[in-house]
Amino acid sequence: MLLVIMLESIITSKTRLNLLIKFFVNIANQGYLNSLANEFGESTNSVRKELNNLSSAGYLTKKGTNNKIIYSANIKHPLFNTIQSIVRKHLGIEEIVKRIINQIGPIDKIILLGDYAKGIDSGVIDVLIIGSDINKKYLDQLQPKIEKEIKRKINFLISSTGSSQSGLVLFESLLYNIIISFPSFFRYFLRFESAVFKFEE
Numbered sequence: 001m002l003l004v005i006m007l008e009s010i011i012t013s014k015t016r017l018n019l020l021i022k023f024f025v026n027i028a029n030q031g032y033l034n035s036l037a038n039e040f041g042e043s044t045n046s047v048r049k050e051l052n053n054l055s056s057a058g059y060l061t062k063k064g065t066n067n068k069i070i071y072s073a074n075i076k077h078p079l080f081n082t083i084q085s086i087v088r089k090h091l092g093i094e095e096i097v098k099r100i101i102n103q104i105g106p107i108d109k110i111i112l113l114g115d116y117a118k119g120i121d122s123g124v125i126d127v128l129i130i131g132s133d134i135n136k137k138y139l140d141q142l143q144p145k146i147e148k149e150i151k152r153k154i155n156f157l158i159s160s161t162g163s164s165q166s167g168l169v170l171f172e173s174l175l176y177n178i179i180i181s182f183p184s185f186f187r188y189f190l191r192f193e194s195a196v197f198k199f200e201e
Contacts, residue, residue: 015042016050022119023060023073024080024087026112026168029119032068039120059083091116092150096127097170099146104139107131110171113157117168124153128167134158 011017018040023029033051037044051071054060061074074080088094097110107129114126129139139156147154 013050015040015046016054018042018121019047019050019054019060020083021087021091021121023071024084025091025093025119026117027073027075027084028168030070030072032070036071091121092125092146092152093170095150096125096146096154099142100129100139101171103142104129104135105131105133106173107134107171108173109169112168112170114155114167117166124155126155126157127170128157128159130159130161132160134160 011020019036022031022036031039033044033048036051037047040047051060055062055071058077059074059079060071062069062071064070085094093112093116100110101107109130111128111130112126113128114124115122116125136158143154143156
């Protein structure tokens with residue numbers, strides 16, 4: 001049985017869980033108190049309390065901009081990579097990538113779009129697959145199996161030439177090939193670069 005970590009059983013605060021998803025699924029995500037409260041449909045008091053807790057623990061950074069305090073994930077925290085991995089496992093994102101790589105044909109990129117790229121656990125995951133000769137029939141067979149395991153719907157989009165849509169790059173064949181070919185170099189590189197995934201404009 002595939003492992004999907006359910007954070008609800010560990011983190012009892014829904015607000016705290018929403019904040020961890022918001023900021024750790026994608027390091028490009030930022031937010032301020034009122035915008036986060038509106039996005040979550042929660043009171044500013046409950047969101048403020050959890051923002052203070054996570055900031056005090058060092059998991060979030062904050063900076064003042066235009067009379068607002070902007071929060072984001074602290075990528076320098078020693079547990080950043082661990083928390084990000086747990087959040088992505090919880091959402092099923094890592095499982096999606098794992099199941100389709102090397103299974104559906106040559107893939108150039110896998111990009112997370114929509115709500116989940118923004119850190120919103122809406123229940124429908126939009127995934128853009130860029131590659132040539134993608135086995136759509138096999139992907140259609142695989143989709144309901146993954147959905148059942150991660151308990152979320154998936155909307156796969158396929159492109160052979162690339163896309164100008166913005167989103168979170170989950171996989172890139174060039175980087176993957178470098179890692180496989182030069183593992184020692186990549187381990188050295190990781191000493192200086194804590195965020196492996198990037199946000200594509």
